[in-house]
Amino acid sequence: MNKSYQIRSVKTPTEVQQCWEVVSLLRPHLNKSNWIALAEEMMQQEQYFIDGIFDNDQFVAFAGYRYMTTLHTGNFIYIDDLCTLESHRGKGLASLLLEHVKSIAIANNKDAVALDTDFTNNGAQKVYLKSGFKLAALHLLCDVRK
Structure with a gap:
């Protein structure tokens, strides 16, 4: 990685709005207004943090x-979302964010960092495995809204 990138915490509604372009790549089922509402609710009620x-x-x-x-x-950090704009992929940003979250876990005496990924997301899986993650479970989901 040639350039020195800085990670910043996203805290304000304006900063949450600035995330939309990246979020929409990962979560295309959301629209901008429900993303903002969900993110703000999660940040206030569920200890959801965004670092960008x-x-x-x-x-x-x-x-x-x-x-x-x-x-x-045990006590761990769960990564709900991790995404990079297509124009910035291949620059090590996802790895940088993974290391950042792992350092937060270590500083807070957590047992682990966990995440889920789609079975078909081979590119992301390579990044996760290279960053020290291992296949540890199979996540199953039953959609009850149907």
Whole structure:
């Protein structure tokens, strides 16, 4: 990575809005207004944090994560969202964000960092495995809205 990128915490409604271009790549089922409402609700009620990378004041990558405790994993950080603009992929930004979240987990005496990924997202899986993640479980989902 030639350029030195800085990771910043996203906290204000304006900053949440700036995330939309990247978020829409990862979560195309959302629209901008429900993304903003959901993100703000999650940040206020569920300890959801967003840390992002900006390049010339453009939001180009982000990690959305939360602190969790389960009997299976213990006290850990769960990464809900991780995405980079297509124009900035291949520059190590996802790896930088993963290392950033792992350092937060270590600083807060967490047991692990966990995430889920789509079975077909081979590019992201390579990044995760290279960053020290391992296949540890199979996540199953039953959509009850239908």
